[in-house]
Amino acid sequence: MVISMNKIFIRLFQVFSNQLVKLIKWEDPLVLSGEKTLNKLPKMLKEQKIVNVFVIVDPNIYRLGLSDAFLDGLKEVGINYELYTEVKNNPTIESIEKTLTSYQKKVFDLTIVIGGGSAIDTAKLTLIVAENKGKKLKQLRGYFKVRKRIPPLIAVPTTAGSGSEVTIAAVVTNDETHEKYAITSPKILPRMVVLDPNLTINLPPSITAYTGMDALVHAIECYIGKANTKYTKKISLEAIKIIWNNLRIAVEDGKNTDARNKMLEASFKAGCAFTRGFVGYVHAISHQLSGFYNIPHGLANAVILPKVLEQYGKAINKDMYKIYKALGYQDNLSMDEARCFIINEIYKMNNSLNIPKKFEGVLEKDIETMVKRCMKEAHPMYPVPKILSKKSLINIYKEMI
Numbered sequence: 001m002v003i004s005m006n007k008i009f010i011r012l013f014q015v016f017s018n019q020l021v022k023l024i025k026w027e028d029p030l031v032l033s034g035e036k037t038l039n040k041l042p043k044m045l046k047e048q049k050i051v052n053v054f055v056i057v058d059p060n061i062y063r064l065g066l067s068d069a070f071l072d073g074l075k076e077v078g079i080n081y082e083l084y085t086e087v088k089n090n091p092t093i094e095s096i097e098k099t100l101t102s103y104q105k106k107v108f109d110l111t112i113v114i115g116g117g118s119a120i121d122t123a124k125l126t127l128i129v130a131e132n133k134g135k136k137l138k139q140l141r142g143y144f145k146v147r148k149r150i151p152p153l154i155a156v157p158t159t160a161g162s163g164s165e166v167t168i169a170a171v172v173t174n175d176e177t178h179e180k181y182a183i184t185s186p187k188i189l190p191r192m193v194v195l196d197p198n199l200t201i202n203l204p205p206s207i208t209a210y211t212g213m214d215a216l217v218h219a220i221e222c223y224i225g226k227a228n229t230k231y232t233k234k235i236s237l238e239a240i241k242i243i244w245n246n247l248r249i250a251v252e253d254g255k256n257t258d259a260r261n262k263m264l265e266a267s268f269k270a271g272c273a274f275t276r277g278f279v280g281y282v283h284a285i286s287h288q289l290s291g292f293y294n295i296p297h298g299l300a301n302a303v304i305l306p307k308v309l310e311q312y313g314k315a316i317n318k319d320m321y322k323i324y325k326a327l328g329y330q331d332n333l334s335m336d337e338a339r340c341f342i343i344n345e346i347y348k349m350n351n352s353l354n355i356p357k358k359f360e361g362v363l364e365k366d367i368e369t370m371v372k373r374c375m376k377e378a379h380p381m382y383p384v385p386k387i388l389s390k391k392s393l394i395n396i397y398k399e400m401i
């Protein structure tokens with residue numbers, strides 16, 4: 001009885017919050033895509049009379065020389081830039097203060113960030129603090145608390161997965177408590193996104209696989225969730241199709257720019273979808289594993305995805321059948337069979353991407369705490385297709401260790 005009352009509360013909360021979120025509309029950033037697009041940017045900025053820019057570059061991307069042609073291009077057209085490369089993996093309140101000190105040295109017309117999710121979040125968080133003077137990041141934690149729109153930001157993702165270039169959230173960690181939290185508001189969206197596959201061709205296969213699976217999880221969790229609009233249904237399904245057909249190619253042949261380009265497009269679409277339609281238990285479960293054991297986000301998500309889909313069972317039959325059909329499978333399977341088929345294909349995909357079925361080093365004694373935190377994250381916010389019991393969640397964790 002207690003559980004069912006709790007479920008009723010969760011669903012009522014979601015009905016109310018989904019309506020509220022649907023009222024808050026925003027436009028996705030402008031997109032510039034294709035091979036070597038980043039190198040065309042300096043000329044375009046010059047034409048827009050941009051004079052001073054703040055450039056944040058992921059340290060690995062900078063070390064590999066992948067931003068050199070762009071920085072040279074800025075010099076050639078006479079645009080002044082301040083370069084910042086001390087991006088921290090998983091930005092903290094302290095690391096953002098450091099970036100802010102650099103940002104506040106001059107007045108900039110715009111900021112350009114070249115990097116993965118951590119770099120893009122660093123840029124978003126720095127600009128939030130710069131623009132919302134007097135407010136501390138912890139005061140802006142949660143939904144829709146950022147009052148002023150951040151100054152113009154161009155995001156150039158160098159991994160195809162996080163979708164941070166198009167999401168309305170930025171994640172920061174408290175240095176003292178190690179607690180991770182998100183600041184969510186349409187006011188932190190970049191104005192423009194550059195999707196250049198040449199920046200991702202040097203990514204190692206494992207990173208390509210983990211980040212690509214993260215994007216697949218974004219798309220699937222959104223598609224089977226209960227907070228969709230026509231738009232999020234359409235683009236999440238498109239993202240699933242693209243990833244299904246291109247992730248393995250991008251992992252096996254990293255220099256295949258067509259597959260790389262398509263993965264960037266899919267990650268962007270999945271980002272557009274889940275920033276409106278949310279994620280589900282896969283993320284709630286994986287965040288705890290990453291917090292406790294530093295397991296890469298995409299890897300954790302990939303391992304967890306089929307387990308959670310199994311737990312949902314018949315509740316996701318309709319959507320899984322639509323995914324099955326959209327992926328072009330022709331066999332005349334029943335809905336149950338189609339769901340099991342797709343789950344099995346995800347196991348096969350993980351296997352072909354060298355993603356294990358279980359995690360090493362995860363301790364049974366931590367499961368209770370992880371489940372508690374997972375439930376706190378998922379309930380009542382995530383519009384999951386089926387509310388899972390504490391026992392089911394414990395079983396999912398146990399199956400993976």
Ligand SMILES: [Fe+2]
Binds near residue numbers: 214
């Ligand atoms: Fe994710």
